[in-house]
Amino acid sequence: MTNPVxxxxxxxxxxxxxxxxxxxxxxxDYQITGAFDxxxxxxDDFIKSRRAYPCYAENRDLKKFLAISEIEAVxxxxxxxxxxxxxxxxxxxxxxxxxxxxxxxxxxxxxxFRRILREAADRNLVFSSCHLRRYEKEYMYVKExxxxxxxxxxxxxxxxxxxxxxxxxxxxKMKDSLLLDHMNHEIDLVHFLFGYSPTHFWRISHxxxxxxxxxxxxxxxxxxxxxxxxxxxxxxxxELELIFExxxxxxxxVLNSSTGMVRSLVSEVSFEDDSETVTRFRAHSYDDALVGxxxxxxxxxxxxxxxxxxxxxxxxxxxICNDLVASEYGNI
Numbered sequence: 001m002t003n004p005v006x007x008x009x010x011x012x013x014x015x016x017x018x019x020x021x022x023x024x025x026x027x028x029d030y031q032i033t034g035a036f037d038x039x040x041x042x043x044d045d046f047i048k049s050r051r052a053y054p055c056y057a058e059n060r061d062l063k064k065f066l067a068i069s070e071i072e073a074v075x076x077x078x079x080x081x082x083x084x085x086x087x088x089x090x091x092x093x094x095x096x097x098x099x100x101x102x103x104x105x106x107x108x109x110x111x112x113f114r115r116i117l118r119e120a121a122d123r124n125l126v127f128s129s130c131h132l133r134r135y136e137k138e139y140m141y142v143k144e145x146x147x148x149x150x151x152x153x154x155x156x157x158x159x160x161x162x163x164x165x166x167x168x169x170x171x172x173k174m175k176d177s178l179l180l181d182h183m184n185h186e187i188d189l190v191h192f193l194f195g196y197s198p199t200h201f202w203r204i205s206h207x208x209x210x211x212x213x214x215x216x217x218x219x220x221x222x223x224x225x226x227x228x229x230x231x232x233x234x235x236x237x238x239e240l241e242l243i244f245e246x247x248x249x250x251x252x253x254v255l256n257s258s259t260g261m262v263r264s265l266v267s268e269v270s271f272e273d274d275s276e277t278v279t280r281f282r283a284h285s286y287d288d289a290l291v292g293x294x295x296x297x298x299x300x301x302x303x304x305x306x307x308x309x310x311x312x313x314x315x316x317x318x319x320i321c322n323d324l325v326a327s328e329y330g331n332i
Contacts, residue, residue, distance in 0.1 A: 005298050008034030008071035008095075010062070010086055012046035014170075015100050016077030019130075020050055022290045029298040034058070036065040062086065066093035073097070073126075073301060080105040080180070087127075088116050096126040096301050098293075101184045103129060103318040107326050110319050117311050126300045128293075128307050129314060131188045135292030137281050138251045138264045139240070143193055153247030153270070156194065158222040160241040161186045166231045166257070168208060178227055179203070179211035180325050184317035186225045187332075189240070191313065194221065200331045203324040213324060234258055246271050255286050262286050 007023060007030050009016045023030040034056035037043045047055045058065040066074070066089055073096035076086050084104040090097045097120070104113055120127045133139045142149075150156070163182075168174050173181075187199075197217035204212035209230055215223035236255040241248065248271070253264040265280045299305035316332045323330030 002028075002302055004029055004031040005096075005301055006031050006033040006070055006072045008032075008036065008056070008065065008068070008074045009046070010036045010065075010074050010076045010090070011078030011082075012037040012039075012042045013077060016075060017046065019075055019077065019290065019294070020046070020052075022287050023294060024050055024052075026291065026294060026298075029295060034065060034068055034071045036062060062089060063093075066090055066095060071095065073297070076100060080176075084109050084112060084116075088112070091116050091120045091123070091125060091127070094123060094125065096297075098128045098130065098297050101129050101131070101318065102180055102321055103314060105180065105322070107322055109322065110315065113315065113318070117314065121311075126297065126307055127314065128297050128300065128309055129317075130290075130293050131185060131192075131309065131313075131317075132289040132293060133185060133189045134192050134308060135289040136253065136262075137284065137288070138253055138266055139189060139192070141266055141279065141281075142240070142242070142249060142251060146193060149242070149244060149247070149249055149268070153244030153249075155245050156221055156242060157245060158224065158241075158243040159190055159194070160224045160239075160243070161189065162224075162226040162239050163228070164231060164235075164237045165227070165229045166234045166236070167229050173229075174208050176208055177206055177211070177325050178208060178229060179206035179213065180321045182227055183211065183213060183225060183321045183324070186227075187320060188313060188317050190221075190223060191316070193242075196312070197221065198331065199223065201320060201324055201329070203328045203330075206325065260286050 012035050032052040035043050035046050036058045040059040043057045043059050056068050074090050076099040080102055083099050087097055087099050197219040199215050199217045201215040210228045213225045234257040238253040240251040248269045250267045255262050261283050263283050268277045296308045300307040320330050320332045
């Protein structure tokens with residue numbers, strides 16, 4: 001039996017709390033060993049509410065926290081602007097890193113992040129991030145059947161993704177860019193389903209509660225991303241639509257964030273004969289996908305699996321978001 005990964009949390013807010021609640025159910029894979037946040041009361045509450053004892057707590061000196069030898073990996077769940085600096089410090093301290101997206105904020109971060117990735121690789125450290133859709137049942141189903149869709153419906157022409165979420169519930173999100181915060185998920189999903197092709201993007205709009213982006217790959221696939229944070233209820237709705245020459249595949253995923261439960265379906269329509277097949281999934285916990293991400297992180301650290309995200313994924317997903325915040329045009 002392998003020992004659990006000794007995990008420390010940098011930032012003890014909502015993102016880290018959600019990860020921690022899932023990790024507590026994965027005792028074979030993880031032991032919460034440390035927590036860092038600039039506010040001591042938040043650190044103490046983070047540890048106490050999860051009964052994560054014994055646990056190292058720190059609220060002043062990140063370098064001191066990262067020097068704790070008992071912590072072998074860290075999860076960075078702080079606001080965007082701290083990610084790059086904290087990831088660099090963690091790698092220098094010899095820790096495996098899972099950093100929430102985006103991996104950096106601002107146009108000057110790519111060069112520095114490449115150095116961080118090189119150092120992590122040189123030191124045999126795992127560097128990962130959180131792209132839950134790769135482990136969500138609906139998108140895994142589409143990925144498993146993508147060759148079948150090509151055979152049935154012909155060439156893929158368009159991919160459309162749109163989401164409708166509740167309005168921002170924290171003050172910092174009122175100043176955030178929804179494009180920077182979220183589009184990395186959308187482009188990662190396109191790469192997961194179709195692989196890489198050089199892509200040109202045009203930003204149509206972006207603000208704290210909406211973003212719209214159009215794109216086209218060199219292979220000819222048209223891309224449309226839209227997202228809105230304007231609902232009054234705590235509902236999350238994601239809709240993916242793949243348009244082929246002779247048919248359409250559509251997913252609908254609705255999360256009730258009050259219960260944490262997801263209901264979803266995948267529909268397949270043939271334009272040739274108007275036939276339709278609908279696959280409905282049993283209601284399931286949204287945390288299932290997060291378990292997938294965290295399981296992969298632990299297995300990559302142990303060397304029993306590859307990290308599910310490549311360096312190209314990590315760089316490309318964040319680079320294009322920062323580029324489109326700074327300019328109406330970008331490409332990867």
